[in-house]
Amino acid sequence: MLLLALDTATPAVTVALHDGESVLAESHQVDARRHGELLLPAVDRVLAEAGRTLKDLTGIVTGVGPGPYTGLRVGIVTAATFGAALSIPVHSLCSLDGIAYAAGQAGLTGEFVVATDARRKEVYWARYADPRTRITEPAVDRPGDLTEPLAGLTAVGAGAVLYADAFSDVRADLPQHQSAAALAALAVEKLRGGGEFLPGRPLYLRRPDAQVPANYKVVTPK
Known part of the structure; x- marks a missing residue:
């Protein structure tokens, strides 16, 4: 088993590699405005630190929110793309569950x-x-x-x-943002115990901030 876990539902851009027994490498950067810029370099960094490649992976773990629209979709789309390209399963979890699990680890x-x-x-x-x-x-x-x-x-x-x-x-002393390491460990428990995962759809819970203006003027060619 070799799982790549990632999550962008919170301001944390978090990535971890888990072999089913322990975390081999992880990256954790808190920056609410740079999810798209930071995620893939973090994946490369984690794989390099562990001496593994994408071809070694047996599965992807991703948090599906809830979270703000723009940041959340970065992680979900990246996970889905890896899963499709590598023909490996994508295991989706509620991001709040990852934080809860990390709090338990603490x-x-x-x-x-x-x-x-x-x-x-x-x-x-x-x-x-x-x-x-x-x-x-x-x-x-x-x-x-x-x-x-x-x-x-x-x-x-x-x-x-x-x-x-x-x-x-x-409890401000406990984890405040998502941890991909905790998310991966939770996924390992579920995989071994037959636990259920969520559909790979984002939990937005509300409409995005950006919307089409009401009563906008339609311009058609003459």
């Missing part, structure tokens, strides 16, 4: 919530029974609307840190 136990920055003064979030078990569907909401339903729960992720007043117990 020692978090029990029920908690993961929240990432969705911009527009909103967060993407989901609730977890433990680092491996999500108990709500991913959603997008204003932090203030979550204060009562999530009262008393530990919160992790950049969205929780950004809107700390809306959450009960914010």
Whole structure:
């Protein structure tokens, strides 16, 4: 087994190579505006560090969000392209699940919530029974609307840190962005245990910022 994991659903451009036992190499850069520019060089760097090539891969792991439209599609399209070109499977996971799993690797136990920055003064979030078990569907909401339903729960992720007043117990010391290494390890567990993966479609949860203007003037040739 040799999995290339990548995710661009958060400001982190994160890539890792996992052989089914451990992470062989990883790259993690936080830059919300340069996903397309940074992702492929990170893939090359990780493969080179591990002394492997794309032809050695047996599968691709990718986070499918939720995340902002432009950044999210970079990782998903790249994963799909690798999968098609190499004729290997692409295993898709909720990006929030990767952050939850990373929090568990850092020692978090029990029920908690993961929240990432969705911009527009909103967060993407989901609730977890433990680092491996999500108990709500991913959603997008204003932090203030979550204060009562999530009262008393530990919160992790950049969205929780950004809107700390809306959450009960914010753990800023735990992972705030996605980790491809954690995403890969979670995928390995699912592959060995017969767990389910998501369809390879992006979880946008809302319409993109860029839209066709209403009542625009149509110009036709005379």
